[in-house]
Amino acid sequence: MILVSPGIEKKGEEFGDLSSSLSARYEMAVQAAGGIPMTLSGTISREVIAESVRRSEGVLLTGGEDVEPRLYGNGVPAKLKKTVTLTPDGGARDLRELILIDEVFQQRKPLLAICRGHQVLNVALGGTLLVDIPSQKRGALNHRRMDKRSEVVHQVQLTPDSLLAKITGRRSLGVNSTHHQAVGRIAAPLRPAARSEDGIVEGLELKPDAAKWLPFLLSVQFHPERLVDRHPEHAVIFRAFTMACLLNRNKNI
Numbered sequence: 001m002i003l004v005s006p007g008i009e010k011k012g013e014e015f016g017d018l019s020s021s022l023s024a025r026y027e028m029a030v031q032a033a034g035g036i037p038m039t040l041s042g043t044i045s046r047e048v049i050a051e052s053v054r055r056s057e058g059v060l061l062t063g064g065e066d067v068e069p070r071l072y073g074n075g076v077p078a079k080l081k082k083t084v085t086l087t088p089d090g091g092a093r094d095l096r097e098l099i100l101i102d103e104v105f106q107q108r109k110p111l112l113a114i115c116r117g118h119q120v121l122n123v124a125l126g127g128t129l130l131v132d133i134p135s136q137k138r139g140a141l142n143h144r145r146m147d148k149r150s151e152v153v154h155q156v157q158l159t160p161d162s163l164l165a166k167i168t169g170r171r172s173l174g175v176n177s178t179h180h181q182a183v184g185r186i187a188a189p190l191r192p193a194a195r196s197e198d199g200i201v202e203g204l205e206l207k208p209d210a211a212k213w214l215p216f217l218l219s220v221q222f223h224p225e226r227l228v229d230r231h232p233e234h235a236v237i238f239r240a241f242t243m244a245c246l247l248n249r250n251k252n253i
Helices: 024-032 044-055 092-107 116-124 162-168 208-213 233-253
Strands: 002-005 007-010 018-023 037-038 058-061 111-114 154-158 171-176 189-197 201-206 217-220
Touching: 002 024, 002 092, 007 154, 018 162, 018 217, 024 037, 024 233, 037 217, 044 092, 044 162, 058 092, 058 233, 111 116, 111 233, 116 201, 116 217, 154 162, 154 201, 162 189, 162 201, 162 217, 162 233, 189 217
Parallel strands: 002 037, 002 058, 058 111, 111 217
Antiparallel strands: 007 018, 154 171, 154 189, 189 201, 201 217
């Protein structure tokens, strides 16, 4: 059972009010890897989030809007502030996922984090973000390829001894790219698992001395759930995650 953190839409189809939103591709990728997806409710109750984590074998953080800059910076210049798109729930998703990450570490559950999830994980553990890649990184690739969100658009180099390299059996990985923010200062417990040719951190994992904290932790800036049907090297990311969830459950029975 995999607990999936959804996005939030300002206006849902049925009643036109604030609604949870989750691409079916996440669910299909989890199911294809042998897991059963369970969507987290739109709550900020620590008690409810903790019990949801307790009843699951692992947690998946998904993509979405930008993380509130006040959570990792001391002020954003007006020019950069214009590039930020926040969640329409007044920051509740940020708070919910910070609590969720804290519970994952307290309960020692496997964690896979994708795109926004990759970024909020870094913030939760004390890191920072680049607010807008085009504005802050000269010579950067175009990382916001919304026209090809389900296609490989550039390569990332994998850290040779990283979890991602071991999972995929590769030194590089072709990825899609739909983001304009990125990891800035990497949180102290984490290390890069992958970088693009312009230096953007495309994957994170726990450092060896922190690896004992969780049975599995991997975060990626790209969207493997949109590539699993055509690229086996992305499907194995989900299989490794669900296998870690199964092994952790069996160990605790």
